[in-house]
Amino acid sequence: MQEVEVMRALQWMENKNILKIKTDSKIIINLGEFGKKYQKEKLPERRLLEQLKDNKLILSEINIPKEELNIAIGELKKKAAINLGKEVEITEQGKKLLTKEFLEEKLLKTLPKELKDLTDEEKLAYENLKKRKDIILTEEIKTRTITLTELGKKLTKEKLDLDLIETLTPKIIQDKSWENKSFRKYDIKTTVPRTYCGKRQPYMQFLNKIKFKLVQLGFKEISGPLIETEFFNFDVLFQPQDHPARTWTDTYHLKNPTQGKLPDDLVVNRVKHAHENGGRTGSTGWGYKWNIEIAKQLMPRAHGTAVSARKMVQGIEVPSKYFTIARVYRPDVIDATHLIEFNQMEGIVTDPSISFATLLGMLKHFAIEIAGAEEVKFFPDYYPFTEPSVQMSAKHPQLGWIELGGAGIFRPEITQTLGIDTPVMAWGLGIDRLAMFKLGIKDIRYLFSQDLKWLREARMI
Amino acid sequence: MPTIDISLKDLSKLVGKEITLENFEPEALLWIKGEIDGIDGDNIKIDCKESNRPDLWSTEGIARAVSPFYTKERGIRKYNVEDSDVYLHVDRSVDKIRPYISAAIIEDITITDDLIKQLIQIQEKVTTTFGRKRKVAAIGIYDFDKMTPPITYKAFKPTELKFIPLGFTKEMTLKDILIHHPKGQEFAHLLTDFDKYPIVIDNKDIVASMPPVINSESTGKVTEKTKNLFIEVTGINLDDTQVALNIVVCALADRGGKIKTVLVDYGEKHLRTPDFTPKKIKVKFTEIEKITGIKFSLKELKDLLEKQQYEVKKAKDCLEVEYPSYRQDIMHPVDVIEDILISYGYNKVTPILANLATTGEISPIEEFCEDIRELIPGFGAQELLNFTLTNKEILFRKMNLKEENCIEIANPVSNKWTNLRNAIIPSLMDFLEHNTSQEYPQQVYEVGDIVIINDRSETKTDTRKHLAWALADKEANFTKAKQIITYILTGLNIDFQIEEESNDSFITGRCARIIANKKVLGYFGEIHPKVLQNFSIEFPICALELDLTELFTLKK
Numbered sequence A: 001m002q003e004v005e006v007m008r009a010l011q012w013m014e015n016k017n018i019l020k021i022k023t024d025s026k027i028i029i030n031l032g033e034f035g036k037k038y039q040k041e042k043l044p045e046r047r048l049l050e051q052l053k054d055n056k057l058i059l060s061e062i063n064i065p066k067e068e069l070n071i072a073i074g075e076l077k078k079k080a081a082i083n084l085g086k087e088v089e090i091t092e093q094g095k096k097l098l099t100k101e102f103l104e105e106k107l108l109k110t111l112p113k114e115l116k117d118l119t120d121e122e123k124l125a126y127e128n129l130k131k132r133k134d135i136i137l138t139e140e141i142k143t144r145t146i147t148l149t150e151l152g153k154k155l156t157k158e159k160l161d162l163d164l165i166e167t168l169t170p171k172i173i174q175d176k177s178w179e180n181k182s183f184r185k186y187d188i189k190t191t192v193p194r195t196y197c198g199k200r201q202p203y204m205q206f207l208n209k210i211k212f213k214l215v216q217l218g219f220k221e222i223s224g225p226l227i228e229t230e231f232f233n234f235d236v237l238f239q240p241q242d243h244p245a246r247t248w249t250d251t252y253h254l255k256n257p258t259q260g261k262l263p264d265d266l267v268v269n270r271v272k273h274a275h276e277n278g279g280r281t282g283s284t285g286w287g288y289k290w291n292i293e294i295a296k297q298l299m300p301r302a303h304g305t306a307v308s309a310r311k312m313v314q315g316i317e318v319p320s321k322y323f324t325i326a327r328v329y330r331p332d333v334i335d336a337t338h339l340i341e342f343n344q345m346e347g348i349v350t351d352p353s354i355s356f357a358t359l360l361g362m363l364k365h366f367a368i369e370i371a372g373a374e375e376v377k378f379f380p381d382y383y384p385f386t387e388p389s390v391q392m393s394a395k396h397p398q399l400g401w402i403e404l405g406g407a408g409i410f411r412p413e414i415t416q417t418l419g420i421d422t423p424v425m426a427w428g429l430g431i432d433r434l435a436m437f438k439l440g441i442k443d444i445r446y447l448f449s450q451d452l453k454w455l456r457e458a459r460m461i
Numbered sequence B: 001m002p003t004i005d006i007s008l009k010d011l012s013k014l015v016g017k018e019i020t021l022e023n024f025e026p027e028a029l030l031w032i033k034g035e036i037d038g039i040d041g042d043n044i045k046i047d048c049k050e051s052n053r054p055d056l057w058s059t060e061g062i063a064r065a066v067s068p069f070y071t072k073e074r075g076i077r078k079y080n081v082e083d084s085d086v087y088l089h090v091d092r093s094v095d096k097i098r099p100y101i102s103a104a105i106i107e108d109i110t111i112t113d114d115l116i117k118q119l120i121q122i123q124e125k126v127t128t129t130f131g132r133k134r135k136v137a138a139i140g141i142y143d144f145d146k147m148t149p150p151i152t153y154k155a156f157k158p159t160e161l162k163f164i165p166l167g168f169t170k171e172m173t174l175k176d177i178l179i180h181h182p183k184g185q186e187f188a189h190l191l192t193d194f195d196k197y198p199i200v201i202d203n204k205d206i207v208a209s210m211p212p213v214i215n216s217e218s219t220g221k222v223t224e225k226t227k228n229l230f231i232e233v234t235g236i237n238l239d240d241t242q243v244a245l246n247i248v249v250c251a252l253a254d255r256g257g258k259i260k261t262v263l264v265d266y267g268e269k270h271l272r273t274p275d276f277t278p279k280k281i282k283v284k285f286t287e288i289e290k291i292t293g294i295k296f297s298l299k300e301l302k303d304l305l306e307k308q309q310y311e312v313k314k315a316k317d318c319l320e321v322e323y324p325s326y327r328q329d330i331m332h333p334v335d336v337i338e339d340i341l342i343s344y345g346y347n348k349v350t351p352i353l354a355n356l357a358t359t360g361e362i363s364p365i366e367e368f369c370e371d372i373r374e375l376i377p378g379f380g381a382q383e384l385l386n387f388t389l390t391n392k393e394i395l396f397r398k399m400n401l402k403e404e405n406c407i408e409i410a411n412p413v414s415n416k417w418t419n420l421r422n423a424i425i426p427s428l429m430d431f432l433e434h435n436t437s438q439e440y441p442q443q444v445y446e447v448g449d450i451v452i453i454n455d456r457s458e459t460k461t462d463t464r465k466h467l468a469w470a471l472a473d474k475e476a477n478f479t480k481a482k483q484i485i486t487y488i489l490t491g492l493n494i495d496f497q498i499e500e501e502s503n504d505s506f507i508t509g510r511c512a513r514i515i516a517n518k519k520v521l522g523y524f525g526e527i528h529p530k531v532l533q534n535f536s537i538e539f540p541i542c543a544l545e546l547d548l549t550e551l552f553t554l555k556k
Helices: A004-017 A033-041 A044-052 A066-078 A092-097 A103-110 A121-130 A150-155 A171-174 A202-216 A230-235 A267-277 A292-296 A307-313 A356-371 A412-418 A432-439 A446-450 A450-455 B008-015 B059-072 B113-130 B174-180 B180-190 B238-254 B285-292 B298-307 B333-344 B364-381 B394-398 B425-434 B478-491 B529-534 B548-555
Strands: A019-030 A083-084 A088-091 A135-147 A226-227 A254-256 A298-300 A320-327 A341-350 A375-380 A386-396 A399-412 A424-429 B005-007 B036-042 B043-048 B081-090 B100-107 B137-143 B151-156 B195-200 B207-210 B231-237 B258-264 B270-272 B279-282 B311-315 B317-321 B440-451 B461-472 B497-501 B508-517 B519-528 B541-547
Touching: A004 A019, A019 A033, A019 A446, A033 A103, A033 B036, A044 A083, A044 A088, A044 A092, A066 A083, A066 B425, A103 A121, A121 A135, A202 A226, A202 A320, A202 A341, A202 A356, A202 A432, A226 A230, A230 A267, A230 A292, A230 A298, A230 A307, A254 A298, A267 A292, A267 A412, A298 B180, A307 A320, A307 A341, A307 A424, A356 A375, A356 A399, A356 A424, A375 B081, A386 B333, A386 B478, A386 B541, A399 A412, A399 A432, A432 A446, A432 B238, A446 B113, B005 B008, B005 B059, B005 B113, B005 B207, B005 B461, B008 B059, B036 B081, B059 B113, B059 B238, B081 B100, B100 B238, B100 B270, B113 B137, B113 B238, B137 B207, B137 B238, B151 B207, B174 B180, B174 B195, B195 B231, B207 B231, B231 B238, B238 B258, B238 B270, B279 B285, B279 B333, B285 B317, B285 B333, B298 B311, B298 B333, B333 B519, B364 B440, B364 B461, B364 B478, B364 B548, B425 B440, B425 B461, B425 B529, B425 B541, B461 B548, B478 B508, B478 B541, B519 B529, B519 B548
Parallel strands: B081 B151, B081 B258
Antiparallel strands: A019 A135, A083 A088, A226 A298, A320 A341, A341 A424, A375 A386, A386 A399, A399 A424, B005 B043, B036 B043, B100 B231, B100 B258, B137 B231, B151 B195, B195 B207, B258 B270, B279 B317, B311 B317, B440 B461, B461 B541, B497 B508, B508 B519, B519 B541
16 A cells, blocks of 8 residues: 555544554664665775875876765865875875774664664764765654554444455455455545646637538538738629728738739739629629739738638639638727637538529528527628628527528629639628637637636536 | 618608608618617617618618618609709819719708708718728719809819818918818828819809818808709719719709709710719529529519619510619629519528538648647647737747747737737747646647748748647656657657757757658747746746648658
8 A cells, every 4th residue: 555545544544533643753864875886886085095005196097086086085184094285195094094994984884774873973974974965865754653542442343344445456456355355435525636637629629510510511621821912812802902891990911021922814814804894704893993913912811701712713613512710810909799810610612503592591501500590581781792692690599599691692703703604602600609609608709718717617518 | 881870750751651660670671781780769870781882871872772662662763853054164184183073953952950961971971981082982062052153173283272171261272271171181192192183163263172172161061051052073983973973962852952964074075964864784584593593573573673773674585674873883783683682582582402412521731730639638738729910029029039030910900919920839828928827737739820931932921730739837848848749740650850959949958859851840848947937937838839731741
């Protein structure tokens, strides 16, 4: 049994007034690491004295490791056994000592020994050696004497199996000594110290669950860079360059780096024409002069649709379903309902069969599968890149009606410009509200919690 | 996008039917893509989500659009327009500055409080959003009885002319107005690049305004005594000035004003404004069916469109429809198709679940990151999710590092969020600093994005996935970090070497970099006490940073 286990058992019994514990302590002197070594190869001062027996030596001629030499010289000087000049020379006293044991050597031979049993000479040697590194070791040994109380004695007379197993050890299992014994009963109601296991961030867990849902629904994950050109953020998505949403106050801009590169001229020219006069899309376009320099400007991604824009320029399969959980940036004041950096869950679906009716079908499916909604309602809405556009509210079993997401069919000025002939529906789900509900938080900042206590204690979702 | 203030009483008067919140909000409001933003008795704030429908940004505009919902009004609203003999001469001097002007006269208008409020609202919302802060369109409204036609639109040198700007008492030069008048200061940037400024001036040389900046005190003031109005819109393209003019004129006509045209004389061509000729667009039946997913009969389509204030003109293989001149949001047939759907009612459409043969998939790098995220809690670490926005103080100074080239925001909202992180350890350190009162050991990790500058990359940057882990504990040491690195890398079967790294965030001789396939995968070690002190942390910390994007390529 380990000492701590025995102690726990004894204290338990003392608390129950079964026994009394009397603690005595004694101080034991024992050999330290160097002490043991010197028992074999003699103390350094003895070795030095022996080397000086017949010759005077200069320091470099002495065959004793440097770190021991200083001590050896010091010790022998204290005993007046050597003279120190250019050379080291043995004295008369030293010669006598050649045949006589040092007090320290005597003491080392008798160890281990209790401190209070030392003779005066031994005490002197002990004090001397104590100053040196690891030659002797002083340990306090506590002895606890256990006596049974009246209650304890009474209990022993009763039929009590004192031979209880405290801790089940491999040995007990191997030798089967448990077979005729009982285990000590624990006080199972005692409080235990708190422990924190390593675990996942709750919001990340929530996002993962949604991701897996989307994969189940046949969606492929896509991603894009955090720093984007305005081209992918806005121009590909047919947002005019002087659109209010592109202004300084609504999006972040960069001081460093400032301009990126654009894809090949073909794509850039088609986008330019779509903006200026609709190109070959049957649209009038915005009717202004499109500026390539603005399109090259870099910015932290302002919305997840930039990821879809990039994917469409790279080329999409038909049919296909894509999704992204995109970190986006908006200048705002951070408070309980606003973040300047947050996640948007978005995606696109393309197939010749896509229509407004199938768009609503998909949104409703999301509401049921992802939010556990019982009912949905659709509202006309405006997004600069889709027409028709729709917003969906879902009736959540606990939250009631919530705005869950928006969607639409990309304007032909976007898809046809990129050479995509099938309709592409774009959708986005406002999942943070759901996340906050699942996580039991009222403050959106906790999605990116800086509070270790909250993270440690957050309930599993 | 703009928020419009309206009074329900005023709205009811304009529609001719009693409108209450109860019969407005659930349906008619959706019709115009509006959302209630605030209610104060009879006054409500409406968030107009449609940012390309400036015709809806007034009580009059909303009343007109929702009218078919409450009344039998269908098709395009007809306005009586008479021609006046008023000329507006456009001098060629404005050509390179602000070339277009469209104008109208409104007679016999009763100016009420509601009307003044709405006029101010229209001017502000239309010129701010649609007019791109007056650059594309600026509206001037004047007391026509104080003006003597013909009117001239001409550019003058900044010190050539003087007039009293609205709200002031002294005559000032054009130049001084731009310097001293609050509106002058606000909009000076639209003019100061030019050597002359545009002026609307009458036959008696009385200045009406300096568009797009400010009206004059003499004619540019509309009060309850005003009977007849002169309205002009200046801008950089003709269409936009006409749209904005028609919006204002229709609103005034809806309140009983009589519309009279003005002949705008550009020299070689003349234009009569306002021009209410409806705009036209063709919409194919096949396109309607394909986009809506619904088979409508011709009669249904006609009814739906007329309720949305269109006129259906012809219908063979396609619908030829006309729509009001003040609408400028219709660029493509899809814009009409959405109006058909709104008219039909979104909730009447039966949702159809399309069964597409697609396979779902987590992106391979994300899947790899997720594997790592699942592995680390096994060591006892709590996962974190931090912002990627941070600042140089945390990234460099507190980390005891020299400043590096990194992503910098040009318009930060606070000095706390000025840069994107180039490593995750600083985020962890910042987190630990916030939690020094919590129980130790504290073991945390994050797998997330970092961004570094890369001149060869398309976006001049690379977004990479990193893992960072940190342990703050009295027994935190190099060995613990090395154990985790070794566990991850041997688990992935990566052949790697450890080399001494000199990094001032770490104690010298207790920091190592991880090399595999001659590339640096990351680094780890014991954080330098100076750094701990910078973050006010009193426990030793060992930490590691691993480039998962690099590791992922290696693993492949």
